[in-house]
Amino acid sequence: MKPQDIRNVVEAxxxxxxxxxxxxxxxxxxxxxxxxxxxxxxxxxxxxxxRQEYVGRGIELQEVASGFRVQVRAELAPWVNRVWxxxxxxxxxxxxxxxxxxxxxxxxxxxxxxxxxxxAVSSQLLKTLLERDWLRIAGHRDSxxxxxxxxxxxxxxxxxxxxxxxxxPPLTEPPQMRQVDLEFLQKTQDPARDTSAVLDxxxxxxxQQAGDLxxxxxxxxxxxx
Amino acid sequence: MTxxxxxxxxxxxxxxxxxxxxxxxxxxxxxxxxxxxxxxxIPRDLYIPxxxxxxxLESFEGPLDLLLYLIKRQxxxxxxxxxxxxxxxxxxxxxxxxxxxxxxxxxxxxxxAMLAEIKSRMLLPPxxxxxxxxxxxxxxxxxxxLEYERFKVAADRLDAIPRQGRDVHAVVxxxxxxxxxxxxxxxxxxxxxxxxxxxxxxxxLFAHHHVQREELSVRERMGIVLDRAAxxxxxxxxxxxxxxxxxxxxxxxxxxxxxxLREALxxxxxxxxxxxxxxxxxx
Numbered sequence: 443m444k445p446q447d448i449r450n451v452v453e454a455x456x457x458x459x460x461x462x463x464x465x466x467x468x469x470x471x472x473x474x475x476x477x478x479x480x481x482x483x484x485x486x487x488x489x490x491x492x493r494q495e496y497v498g499r500g501i502e503l504q505e506v507a508s509g510f511r512v513q514v515r516a517e518l519a520p521w522v523n524r525v526w527x528x529x530x531x532x533x534x535x536x537x538x539x540x541x542x543x544x545x546x547x548x549x550x551x552x553x554x555x556x557x558x559x560x561x562a563v564s565s566q567l568l569k570t571l572l573e574r575d576w577l578r579i580a581g582h583r584d585s586x587x588x589x590x591x592x593x594x595x596x597x598x599x600x601x602x603x604x605x606x607x608x609x610x611p612p613l614t615e616p617p618q619m620r621q622v623d624l625e626f627l628q629k630t631q632d633p634a635r636d637t638s639a640v641l642d643x644x645x646x647x648x649x650q651q652a653g654d655l656x657x658x659x660x661x662x663x664x665x666x667x
Numbered sequence: 668m669t670x671x672x673x674x675x676x677x678x679x680x681x682x683x684x685x686x687x688x689x690x691x692x693x694x695x696x697x698x699x700x701x702x703x704x705x706x707x708x709i710p711r712d713l714y715i716p717x718x719x720x721x722x723x724l725e726s727f728e729g730p731l732d733l734l735l736y737l738i739k740r741q742x743x744x745x746x747x748x749x750x751x752x753x754x755x756x757x758x759x760x761x762x763x764x765x766x767x768x769x770x771x772x773x774x775x776x777x778x779x780a781m782l783a784e785i786k787s788r789m790l791l792p793p794x795x796x797x798x799x800x801x802x803x804x805x806x807x808x809x810x811x812x813l814e815y816e817r818f819k820v821a822a823d824r825l826d827a828i829p830r831q832g833r834d835v836h837a838v839v840x841x842x843x844x845x846x847x848x849x850x851x852x853x854x855x856x857x858x859x860x861x862x863x864x865x866x867x868x869x870x871x872l873f874a875h876h877h878v879q880r881e882e883l884s885v886r887e888r889m890g891i892v893l894d895r896a897a898x899x900x901x902x903x904x905x906x907x908x909x910x911x912x913x914x915x916x917x918x919x920x921x922x923x924x925x926x927x928l929r930e931a932l933x934x935x936x937x938x939x940x941x942x943x944x945x946x947x948x949x950x
Contacts, residue, residue, distance in 0.1 A: 522836060602829075613820075
């Protein structure tokens with residue numbers, strides 16, 4: 443197969459696929475009976491060429507957590523959204539705050555989310571997020587009651603157009619503190635929680651999580667710091 | 668949504684100021700003039716749509732959010748919260764919620780208690796012994812406020828990230844050449860019959876039963892036959908039946924006849940073999 447033909451197959455496959463396609467899935471489209479399947483290196487080059495080709499067009503090739511996706515450029519949303527009658531959904535502050543806390547502090551228990559927000563997190567809200575496949579129960583903490591710890595999924599990253607959690611906008615630093623304020627805060631600082639880290643994972647919770655992970659689901663978020 | 672939330676806050680605070688004791692001169696000023704008469708109090712029966720109350724309550728995401736709002740509104744530094752002032756404002760908000768007969772969320776009351784505790788601890792003179800000096804009672808609250816604020820900002824930023832269905836749309840191109848997968852089914856006659864039985868069983872559940880009043884009463888027919896027999900003395904058997912009534916009518920007539928015979932009210936008589944049968948009243 444000529445590289446141009448392979449390129450056409452890849453482009454067509456990405457266009458008809460309803461979900462992002464990983465490099466492995468794209469390579470699997472080429473059965474060995476029809477000759478040597480393209481290598482990962484070649485596929486990388488082809489995808490990069492394709493991405494370059496779409497520069498300056500209405501569509502783009504975007505890599506998200508689950509793989510590659512051909513999508514309409516975000517700048518065109520004001521016009522493109524008029525194609526549909528219904529408006530895109532808006533999310534409540536409760537949903538966005540809960541999602542943000544879990545995204546930056548995962549794996550985290552419901553009680554810990556509630557401690558940060560100062561209000562109870564409704565069961566319905568968590569159920570919605572689990573059903574939408576934005577959250578998953580990553581395991582259970584080895585503490586009284588064995589509470590579930592929540593983590594975000596690939597589906598969450600795909601939805602928010604992200605490849606990894608590192609691409610989330612950084613958390614704001616606490617406001618400029620004077621020396622006196624710092625001393626005053628440090629005195630009461632809980633050593634277990636370092637608020638300056640973008641993602642701070644409790645090592646004990648992580649190893650717990652690794653043990654409890656459901657097979658086939660990859661660990662998104664562990665290993666980031 | 669954002670718009671209505673904002674209105675909610677403004678409304679809530681407008682009412683706070685109106686009922687506040689902080690600004691006594693404002694209290695004297697009439698709220699409005701109705702027909703030239705100054706009105707200094709909000710009428711008790713003023714109709715507030717229940718929906719508007721929900722907006723006020725829902726505009727804040729909890730006590731931390733409300734506290735942050737009160738602090739921001741006054742351009743105060745979180746690290747130097749004037750606890751007395753903030754507590755006063757917070758309590759006014761709680762009072763408002765109570766006045767509006769809203770069910771106060773427990774979290775709001777807990778925060779009120781915490782503010783009161785901090786306030787009272789700050790009133791105490793610092794212990795003479797430096798070793799046992801307590802932390803600033805505000806420290807824990809400040810840390811929670813700062814932490815919550817970070818995630819409030821993070822939620823806004825998350826909301827701003829381009830997302831699927833709102834900012835980016837996956838391209839899905841129609842593929843006319845797509846063949847739906849087909850396979851030859853191997854079905855035995857037995858399976859077909861079994862399927863049919865299933866259908867019939869279910870059809871059974873939908874069977875309609877028409878329950879109707881009996882239009883043809885046997886008792887009534889008995890009376891009619893008896894009346895005729897009393898007048899005519901001998902009635903030909905065939906004359907008891909009227910074919911126009913159809914099969915059901917004939918059956919009813921027969922039943923009436925048999926019933927009358929059983930009760931020995933009539934007799935059937937025949938003069939010769941294969942001759943006509945007659946009906947007559949029993950002697």
